Amino acid sequence: MSTQCKYCPLNRKDAFVDLTPSEIDFMQKFKVAEHSIDAGEPILIQGSDAPQLFTVLSGLAIRERHLQGGKRQVISFVFPGDFIGLQSGFAAQMGHSVIARTPMRLCVFNRSELWNFFKSYPERAFDITWHAAIEESFLGESLATLGQRSALSSVAWAMVKIFQRGQTLGMTQDNSISLPFTQRDIADAMGLSLVHTNKTLNKLKHQQLASWSDGVLQINNIKALADVAMTELHDQPKRPLI
Amino acid sequence: MSTQCKYCPLNRKDAFVDLTPSEIDFMQKFKVAEHSIDAGEPILIQGSDAPQLFTVLSGLAIRERHLQGGKRQVISFVFPGDFIGLQSGFAAQMGHSVIARTPMRLCVFNRSELWNFFKSYPERAFDITWHAAIEESFLGESLATLGQRSALSSVAWAMVKIFQRGQTLGMTQDNSISLPFTQRDIADAMGLSLVHTNKTLNKLKHQQLASWSDGVLQINNIKALADVAMTELHDQPKRPLI
């Protein structure tokens, strides 16, 4: 039995646009289940033709793309509130996998009903498109990072982005956040080798900007960190919840 | 006076899903103008809050993002049929600029009417989301290229992608296509230096795979080129026209 949307723990968070009661009722009709999955399990698989879409209720994941030759690119980190699997609703198949990094709870929708969203509730369709457009924007920023920033700037940029995302979700304590990602994940996200990523993280630590150890990211000086990252800190917009 | 959608030159091309007469009528209502712009002119500007959306009728452009420090990342190359400016309909402002590289004709829509698309013609809203989702998928592929591929593979990959895109649009003659992009554009797209990009292109030429000169890209052996690019050739899906 699927849990009541009106009790959705995410809807109460500041990070999200509040859904109206009528929207909540509508979503309830499309929610087909709530899945719990374990850390390490795949949610969506690159190349497959997934019949379901998900909203992350809790837990963290990684979007990753595998290339011939065993290399892996981490596309982005997935946080609660993210809507995943949209690609398979439009492209023939997923261009990347999504792998859980912690135990997760997912809200499940059938892809076959995607069209109903558009037809019968344009507000929700608009919000789905919001997610696609914002993700596109973010990937553009990531592209600029991999293409133009130095290793030090790249890693600093990632730390800022991850921390800020966690902050708006209330996942931080003071200036630290605990994360399930490994240095290899960071390395594969920034297009750097594991070794060099480790040395770069050390440099950030010695410069008293940020430290990463035992899965805890601590930000000592986010302003200076953003400078190193050659980026500006601006506050996160509220996100619509699917 | 805006030109008639029913005579739209794109709608007849194989590359696109045919619009129904009713869809064409609908689009006609939202089309506010047809713009012609010169090569080199900006269409959308990073950081601005553009009130208009465009479909490219003819001509080529570049999506680019500027960073502090004067560096530039080319996000992607823009072809006829592309729908641009969607980001500004959702994010507060554009995350990148779009710059014409040839004279272009653009079909113009008002952003304020975007919501009407969703409300009154869900099929068209669906198609808009298609564009966002496919672009997101493509950017994921690009990210993997910048992060994981060598310079040689990266450039080969770009040549394959660009050529294939031009091919489905009927812009190729035999195995060549003429393009308005410079080696600096390619370099900034792949995150490489101009000098190294030039040397890499030379290597591809000497390996009899592809040559780039005088703005003409010639593909000698696309199969082998795709091998170097560590990618697979698969045919392009038909695209919906906005």
Added chain:
DNA sequence: CGCTGCATTGATGAGTGTCAAAATTGGTGG
């Protein structure tokens, strides 16, 4: 207790970036 995965460190070198200058092209005006 010996795995296995992850973090850390040092040594070495390949792949690219940077610098500088020449060659080529295309456009513009005399």
Added chain:
DNA sequence: CCACCAATTTTGACACTCATCAATGCAGCG
């Protein structure tokens, strides 16, 4: 039609970031 200028392409020499290799340490776990 030629001369000039700006933009782009091409080439060579050199420097440096970052990848690779290898080894160690450390923690969790069956």
